[in-house]
Amino acid sequence: MRIALPYGLRRALTFWRRSIQARVVVSTLLLSAIVISAVGWLLLQQTREGLLRHRVDVVVGEVDATVAYHRDRLSAARGTEVNASTQRADLIDPIIETGDSRGYSVVLGGPEETDIGLSDGGAHRTSGLELTSVPARLEAHFDGRNRSTAWTYTEIERTLADGTTVSEPGIVVGSQVRLPADGQTYTIYFLFPLTEEEETLGLVTRALLTAAGLLLALVAGITWLVTRQVVTPVRMARRVAERLAAGRLQERLRVSGEDDLARLAHSFNQMASNLQRQIRQLEELSWVQRRFVSDVSHELRTPLTTVRMAGDVLHDARREFDPATARAAELLQAELDRFEGLLVDLLEISRFDAGAALLDVDDINLLDLAHRVVDAARPLADQRGVRVEVEQPDKPVRAQVDARRVERILRNLVTNAIDHAYPDDVDRPIVVRMAADDQAAAVTVRDHGVGLAPGESAMVFNRFWRSDPARARTSGGTGLGLAISLEDAHLHGGWLQAWGRPGEGAQFRLTLPRRAGDVVRHSPLPLAPVEALDLLEGRAAQHDVEDDEPDGRYRREDARQGSRDGGREPSRGVTS
Template identity: 40%
Template sequence: MTGRWRPRGLRSRLVVAFVLVTVSGAGAAAWSSAGSASAALVTSGEQRLAETVTGQIAAVAPGLTYPPDQDAVERLRVAVGPDTVVTYRDLASADGPDRTTAELRAAVRTGQRLVTQRITADGTAWLLVGTPVMITAVDGTRTPSGIEVYTARDLTSVEQQIDGMARAAALTAGLALPLAVLLALLAAASVLRPVRDLRDTARRLAAGDMAARSQPQGVDELADLTVTVNEMAESVQASMAAMQRMQVDARRFVADVSHELRTPLSTLTAVVEVLGMSADGMQADARESAELAIVETQRLVRLVEDLMEVSRFDAGTAALRIEDVDVAVAVRDCLRARRWLDQVDVDTPAALRARLDRRRLDVVVANLVGNALRHGAPPVRVAVQAVGGQVSIEVTDSGPGLPDHVLPHVFDRFYKADAARTRTPGSGLGLAIAQENAKLHGGGITATNRSGGGARFVVRLPAGERG
């Protein structure tokens, strides 16, 4: 793996962050405590050793002769202990290693006071103590005697205690880890519970359950978010309810208007037919007006019929009248009834039978072929075949095809690719009605463009019966 691992889930991030903060805090506190204790321990150890050396010197110093001889220097060295060097001018004790540093000697001689220094020699920590021996007069005045005592004390025991404190600090941080994980899981659970509730509510809303709500818990930001989501759901539910009422009202209006228009349109159609039969004897202007009235009346009749058909689909009252149909014969009859046989190339098998609604099949074929003849270019071709237990009817033309922005909307109601074509013979419902009829059979229609140019509509209908 080239990248570093990162926690992905919210729970993982919360747990990791909580554990890191807790363990880091515990570790920092433990190390800080250990550091303070170690410093105090070192200071205490140095003070205790210095006091011990001072006491040892004070016990022997009154019995020394001044100026001291070699014997007095040796007796003082023995009294202070091993690893000690006593000097007086040119005299120096003869036994014991001299660990004294030049810095320590200079500090003692310059300050005429006790001086300590820590060093490490041969892997061992040492405390060097250097002090002058003072002569106290009867009046209490203190004067340097010229005798200097330098001794070294092993700090191994102190270092071991410091190491023990460091191990204890590390152990404390380690013991805090499982507790931190447990606390993090509990905290994450309490934080994520309302988040999961919101997620479940959002999924129910997305699935269409507009009554889904989450119960706010507490008074924190998540509770505010829950209230906001509930308010949003209320608003969406109200909007959808209003929209559904408007859709129902619009469908009822269309159905009522279409129904009410049928009677006057029947009368108007009869009048127009009479007008058409007498148009030949009219003057040119009157004949043109009569022909326009005939065309517009026929268009209005088709629009009303399409609206009534759409209202039946919307109301769920459209039903199939299934019968045994020879699809090839039904397609040819559809084209023959509309006088399209000489304009359309038909490729059908000798016999292809299926259980379909013949009238609705006729509507589907008529709408697709009529659309190809109006908006495409010849040759228009209809091919019928059986494909895997389905009936496939393919209608193609050789026109410019369907623009990319039209394809997603080609089956929408009242949709026209060219907004300027407001007076075309079609109602804008033909393809939508064809799709609804195909779906009523349990099939569907797809619209694409041919690779060589032109639009291509493919109807697929189950060959078996559908209730």
């Protein structure tokens, strides 16, 4: 089941399939974007780590200096009489004031020997700072009587005057101080926000994104220009090749420079010149051949007429001769008839080759033509002991055709069927069928004779071709009948096709357009006979009954050389 795509998407897919330049540009952009993203991510990680490392070094140094200063101040006041509460205030208040001015917050934790700690609010701290800003893992570090300074990352939470809570990333540094007044050790937590580092990292990120966008645009432009230099000559070569294929053999590529593309253009032009020369030689040879056949055919008519007159005299007087001479006169008359028919066919072929064959179109009932042909061939059929029948179609089969040419086609097909039928086979007659639809009319001639071997249906329309060279022609044909019939069919814009299997007989199908000038797209009748389809259950014979238009355009040179089988579909000629 095929899914119908939107028109725009179909256009985009078609452009993608046909444009190598677009594929190269897009592929380069994707790869560049991946590389730039990876490099940018590494740069951001390095910048982030550098900023945080520098910030940690600064704040830890500042905390150590502050704590050392206040330790010295407390030691200097050791001999004075001050209670613990006052001494705690003297310790923490200056630190809080300094933190407010320098942009960091402070929390004073309770002494480690008591149950007063951060969890129950027993602490001095910066106004609005939430105690949850200090991670529990850092509290645990100092609960273990570890005296060293420690730090970690945290989320600093503050409660504003309107009651809302805000948070920001930061660094919390803890250090311990021993108060002389009560001999207890207190933990001071310094919370430094990372706002500046975030702003710096955001600035670097925006700069990298801008640079990446500009770099990708630059890469796209450069890639487009580079690929254009390569693709443009290729497109020119394609256009010139199409013109050469259309018959404009004088077309050539423009050569500029000495690079690989220039050498390719030079080689292409040499190839085109050689092809043009060879085609002209073939055309001249073909013209000479056609002229020779035409001239010989015309020149032979005069001596043939003289020989015919002498032969007629001998044939009329054969009863006066001895038996051997009388038989010779009869053989001479028969061969003269065949020779005269051969000359007529050669002249007709020469007219086709010269493109001088014309149609005299009229609206004709094909059934009348078929009856006329069968009636004329009945003596030959009686001589062979076979029957020829014409099936009555369901409706009249009429078409705008040249009656003389179509009658010649049917006569050749019926005579060929009689010639290849088994003698005295009265139980299996030769059957002529016909049918028509709105566009086309078709006539089939079915015999049950020797049939065609695999591949022979591709050669049956060749000139002077015979399936069995040792087999005599009952009708005395010239070997050009089917070739002329093929030309007549194509002159109408129709098909002439063959089907056959050894021992099963053969069937020829003529398909013509109902209206003169139309093109045949299908046939109202199958190429293979119905009984053959029933026998093989439609498997192998399915290839023989496809009614698609024959592959490729018909060329008169192909028909003369026998390289086609009369418009036969691909694989139809090789029967099995």
